[in-house]
Amino acid sequence: MTAAAYPGAQREAGAFQEAAETEKKIVQILSILSESPEPLGSITIARELENRGVFLSERAVRYHLRITDERGYTRPAGRDGRMITQAGLDEIREALAPEHLGFIREKLEMIAFETTFDSVRRSGLLSINTSLIDKDRFKEAIAAMMPAFQAGLCVSDLVVTANEGEKLGSVIVPPGKVAVGTVCSVVHNGVLLKAGVPTDFRFGGLLEVRNARPRRFVAVIEYAGTSLDPSEQFIRARMTTVGETARTGNGKIIGVFRTIPAPARGILEEKIAQLKEAGIHGVFAVGATSEPVCQVPVGLNRIGIVQLGGLNPVAAAVESGIPVDSVAESGLIEYARLVKVGEL
Secondary structure (H helix, E strand, O other): OOHHHOHHHHHHHHHHHHHHHHHHHHHHHHHHHHOOOOOEOHHHHHHHHHHOOOOOOHHHHHHHHHHHHHHOOEEEEOEOOEEEOHHHHHHHHHHOOHHHOOHHHHHHHHHHHHOOOEOOOOEOEEEEEEEEEEHHHHHHHHHHHHHHHHOOOOOEOEEEEEEOOOEEOOEEOOOOEEEEEEEOOHHHHHHHHHOOOOOEEEEEEEEEEEOOEEEEEEEEEEHHHOOOOHHHHHHHOOOOOHHHHHHHOOEEEEEEEEEEEHHHHHHHHHHHHHHHHOOEOOEEEEOOOOOOEOOEOOOOOEEEEEEEOOOHHHHHHHHOOOOEEEEEEEEEEEHHHOEEHHHO
């Protein structure tokens, strides 16, 4: 006999389905709150849910908000409504992880497509990573990052900052924090794409450096098989030695591996030179056609490119004991907003 033949089983199945639907609605509400720098009330949330194809009454929204309050995902903000907490942000990331397998690769491709930076005119949008630092440790963090910037273990020594309540990329800076935006390696791929050169985003990894030269990848995470950015994971796991690499030329840093069609080598070299003139570096090694680079095999008629991770300076700060929360590939900003890190 099937489970449907038992009234008790039917009730259990119905309760399970109802609970699953409630959890989906909670995640949708948290997602809306995460995108707003201001507190939101039930009316505004209900309207935004409707725009996303989820129909809940204002009363139903208030019911779900009571649940999120109890779980610590949200906090009341007076008559204005609710604000999302760090626990709420963590819940969104964890709840959506199965749906986001391969999300990082798709995100990289989208950001490359949306890049409008013109390296000759030095204008347009380029990609950044956003890192949040306690306000009272900001100067200490920048000091810890400086050797990595000075050693060239970065995409650029151009950065952007934002204060609490402001938005940097997709990140709203919370109270007591300062945000630092570092240029992301995807800027190269965005510029190449605008020149008609597509990129195959392979993986992010832990790159061993010997005598200031790239040697091999000792750990890799393929973009197609993860919902989390590899750079964030390696930094969080304290697997980098960026500070030591900056001092001695030997250590482990964040690197990324891409490939492009071999006939595009001339365009690649031209764009690398133009980007350098605009203060953007980050290409660590370029291989020969169909030849391995840093011991990584490359397909037929492809060129392997090893690029530096934009979060390497941030990794140096974390290595020195300073807490930093980072969001890689957090969005796009105008090139004109960037300043030399030494000016901070």
